[in-house]
Amino acid sequence: MLRKIIKIDREKCNGCGACAAACHEGAIEMIEGKATLTREDYCDGLGDCLPACPTDAISFEEREAPAYNEAAVMAAKAKKAGAAPLPCGCPGTQARTIHRESPAKEGRVVALMHSRLSQWPCQIKLVPVHAPYFDGANLLVAADCTAYAYANFHEDFIRNRITLIGCPKLDEGDYAEKLTRILSDNNVMSVTVVRMEVPCCGGIENAIKRALVASGKRIPWQVVTISTDGKILN
DSSP: EEEEEEEOTTTTTOOOOHHHHOOOOEEEEETTTTEEEOOOOGGOOOTTTTOOOTTOOEEEEEEOOOOOHHHHHHHHHHHHHTOOOOOOOOGOOOOOOOOOOOTTTTTTTSSSSSOOOOEEBBTTSSSOOOOGTOOOOEEEEEEHHHHHHTHHHHIITTSEEEEEETTTTTSSSSSHHHHHHHHHOOOHHHEEEEEEEGGGGHHHHHHHHHHHHTTTTOEEEEEEEEEEEEOOOO
């Protein structure tokens, strides 16, 4: 049948995977690092993927294509229920919880520093909005430089928290929208923001402030500022 359907320009596609995450029907998959319309009958022609694309690689066209098959889409969603999406089409971004043994059980000296990271991924851009580790979580939202500046970062901040990191100066886009969804859709118990003293780190603090307001929830939160020489300033 002749109908409106999306068209993906593989030359423009940068492989970010944002369109695949935005496609609720699962019509788009990442193949060889490029977005690909793999199921034409899953594409409803509404174009939720268009605004998600940062390179304008997706457009509409009217051509012969199979009719939208809602029943098949719903069946596919049911089959994938509970499976976390891969935002970049890369297995390394798949959400998972990390269970760690105590240092003694690991057969190491107790005083030895070891990782306290309890989930993956941890980049704000990559973490799924819905993940089991957000239920009842104490959330840490940190500028990525803080872990390098502050020596005891794992013990003092990552331990017993779910960790999200980013750099508002280097990352494209705004974190507020995604953080709002994480706060709104999950039972987050508290938020700790750890930022550097440099002005550009204000972006990550402001994103959390806006997300907290937009979520409509009263979640306890605090901001900790780290100096460039690795000291806690407040």
